[in-house]
Amino acid sequence: MRALTYHGAEDVRVETVADPIIQEADDIILRVTATAICGSDLHLYRGKIPQTEQGDIFGHEFMGIVEEVGSAVTQVKKGDRVIVPFVIACGECFFCQLNLTAACETTNSGRGAIINKKQIPSGAALFGYSHLYGGIPGGQAEYVRVPKANAGPFKVPGSLSDEKVLFLTDILPTAWQAVTNAKVSKGSTLAIYGAGPVGLLSAACAKMLGAEKIFMVDHNQYRLKYAAEAYGAIPVDFEAVDAAEYIIQHTDNYRGVDAVIDAIGFEAKGSVIETLLTNLKLEGSSGVVLRQCIAAVRRGGVVSVPGVYAGPIHGFLFGDAFDKGLTFKMGQTHVHHFLPQLLELIEDGKLAPEAIITHRMKLEDAAEGYRIFDNREQECRKVILTP
């Protein structure tokens, strides 16, 4: 089959690789009909995620038709049209029972520390996301093996197009988890750092929940413009102003906003020193946006972090966070938990996540898709690929 594979930083290629086969009785093989490139894939593409190996197949936002089922699969059958969460969860362990599927303790055995000769549980395996996250081949391919098929794939009603439901695999639940963690409700004030797909869909969810004022911070003018037009967000260019100061000045009594969402993560731009230190791997992550978040949020507010972080941050202002009495919520998304309610919101026409798509390309041209999305060329917001 054809698949998008990794060959080093900024070198991905569509190649012919072996077809996936059923390995466990509860596996299925899916024929992919649509797949997307995620901002998380850009961390891989830039060579920033450890244990990413030559030939690894990327892709964790995908959907398709069930082609083959293992002998223990009961929840789906050949021919079903399904969407697949990027988090691989068993549905049965301690964490899955708590609906914390990104913390599933059975699908990624390789990562936890060892105490008393026992490995402490690590979080769930992810599709196409390095050997740190399980080394499971991803779905930017013609076919993909889906483990835990009695817990993962969700059937979709035939009436909804692939484009409408594809983002239920990752970025829509991620945005939803971010705004619900941020306790956004009617009348809330919110600042979102990062106007990429996750930031934009966070704005869409916040608007639907009745947020009164949404600030959107970025430096890509076309993304800021879209956030203003589509979601009524107040655009803030972090290269033109100090974004946190601007936000504070535009809230009542200079209090700051009720909540802030960091939809950027460890590769945040804006601090030359921290970018250098993270490139040299002397620092785990740039703290530049977390400092902005702590500054922009009001006392007693929430900093909600869907953006991916890794390793220590020395410039994390814990004292300021303590002084303001802040709550921090973060982590990989518990997709399985949020997916059904979000599917309903799409069916009811309350959410239309496909609106952010700008590029529809063939899987064969995936390498070019990565280049365009990474360089923010052609006003790119989101690329979807069809095999």
Ligand SMILES: NC(=O)c1ccc[n+]([C@@H]2O[C@H](COP(=O)([O-])OP(=O)(O)OC[C@H]3O[C@@H](n4cnc5c(N)ncnc54)[C@H](O)[C@@H]3O)[C@@H](O)[C@H]2O)c1
């Ligand atoms: N928690 C999860 O489960 C989960 C799921 C999906 C994506 N993510 C993460 O969410 C983050 C965003 O993903 P995306 O697809 O929107 O990516 P993206 O790369 O398209 O968007 C990031 C945006 O942040 C902007 N930015 C960079 N530095 C900034 C700064 N200092 N201030 C303001 N804006 C800045 C960029 O210009 C860009 O528009 C990534 O870290 C991704 O890995 C996490």
Ligand SMILES: [Zn+2]
């Ligand atoms: Zn993703």
Ligand SMILES: [Zn+2]
């Ligand atoms: Zn589990």
